[in-house]
Amino acid sequence: MKLDDFEAPPTPPTIYGPVRQIAYIVPNIDDAIAFWQSQNVGPFLVTRQVSPFSNSYYRGTKTDGITIDIAFSYVGEMQLELIAPVNDVPSPYQEMIQRHDQNVHHYAVWVKNFPEAYRYATSQPDNTIVMDTGIDGIARMSYIENSTTKITLEVIEWNAMTAVYFQNIEKRLRAIAQRETVEEFHLSELTPKVVLLPVLAKFAINKLLGRLKR
Secondary structure, three states: OOHHHHOOOOOOOHHHOOOOEEEEEOOOHHHHHHHHHHOOOOOEEEEEEEOOOOOEEEOOEEEOOOOEEEEEEEEOOEEEEEEEEOOOOOOHHHHHHHOOOOOEEEEEEEEOOHHHHHHHHHHOOOEEEEEEEEEOOOEEEEEEEEOOOOOEEEEEEOOHHHHHHHHHHHHHHHOOOOOOOEEEOOHHHHOOHHHHHHHHHHHHHHHHOOOOOO
16 A cells, blocks of 8 residues: 555546546555555545445355445545455455455446446456446446456446445545544445435336346
């Protein structure tokens, strides 16, 4: 982990758009926050013992119950994410911990047309899908590892639900005056029911009509 990582993030293929977030996997969320605070980074939002993934496949095998601590901050305009696995369920996070690797784990991008971006990713011979998670009609996310560049992208479907989620993270962090503040939060606070209910209603209709593949 180092500030230099934020100076010149990679430029992904055009279909993905720009990098929006740089993320690290850490063994302990509080120690990682303390490190970044020593680099004059903060404030932080942190949520603990969460299992945010559903319908997940890790390297092609169905996986359930990945539990993590997550912290967010900003370095300039770039979002910083810290992830600490808190159980032994196989995951990309456990891979990094077992390798004692605290270099950048992934660069996140936001795409409005997830199926198109996913088709592009899977058509590239040097790409490997490390993890797929989410549900068609609600939100999808994939970690895509490139064997040539050695870069992993987190491709996030950008829709009404995920947009509010990330916008609320930034809004809450920008509203905190003191850099040293570490504020606890719950993931449910980021996506109000007024946003979630229309998404779920549309999903139910599309599922009933057989329009969903995953």
